[in-house]
Amino acid sequence: MDTDELEVGLIGGTGEEGRGLALRWARAGAHVTIGSRALEKAKATADELNHILEAHADERAGHWIDFGENRDASAASEFSLLTVPFAYAA
Numbered sequence: 001m002d003t004d005e006l007e008v009g010l011i012g013g014t015g016e017e018g019r020g021l022a023l024r025w026a027r028a029g030a031h032v033t034i035g036s037r038a039l040e041k042a043k044a045t046a047d048e049l050n051h052i053l054e055a056h057a058d059e060r061a062g063h064w065i066d067f068g069e070n071r072d073a074s075a076a077s078e079f080s081l082l083t084v085p086f087a088y089a090a
Contacts, residue, residue: 002029003025003028003029003030004029004030006025006029006030006031006078006079007030007031007033007076007077007078007079008021008022008025008030008031008032008033008077008079008080008081009032009033009035009073009074009075009076009077009079009080009081010022010032010033010034010035010073010080010081010083011035011070011073011074011080011081011082011083011084012035012036012037012070012082012083012084012088013034013035013036013042013045013073013083014034014036014041014042014044014045015083015084015085017083017084017085018034018045018083019045019049021081021083022034022045022049022065023049023052023053026049026053026064026065027053031066032065032066033065033066033067033068033072033073033076033077034046034049034065034066034067034068034073035067035068035069035070035071035072035073035074036067036069036070037069037070039067039068039069042067042068042069042073043067045067046065046066046067049065050064050065053065
């Protein structure tokens, strides 16, 4: 599968782990959806990361990061990753 065809959902993606993975996958061309329990938090994170991507746009410009609640991020993706610190995974 080509990275440009990859749909990635990051459950709990507003923390350090999720932010780092979202930026790396988006720069590689994947379509990323940041998920959170709080829609406002997911939107704020996606907006921040999209601003970073715009500022450093290269040939992959246009592969932006979307947002939604955790269930939406999971439903919109073919690959979901839980990106919360281990202590909160249970």
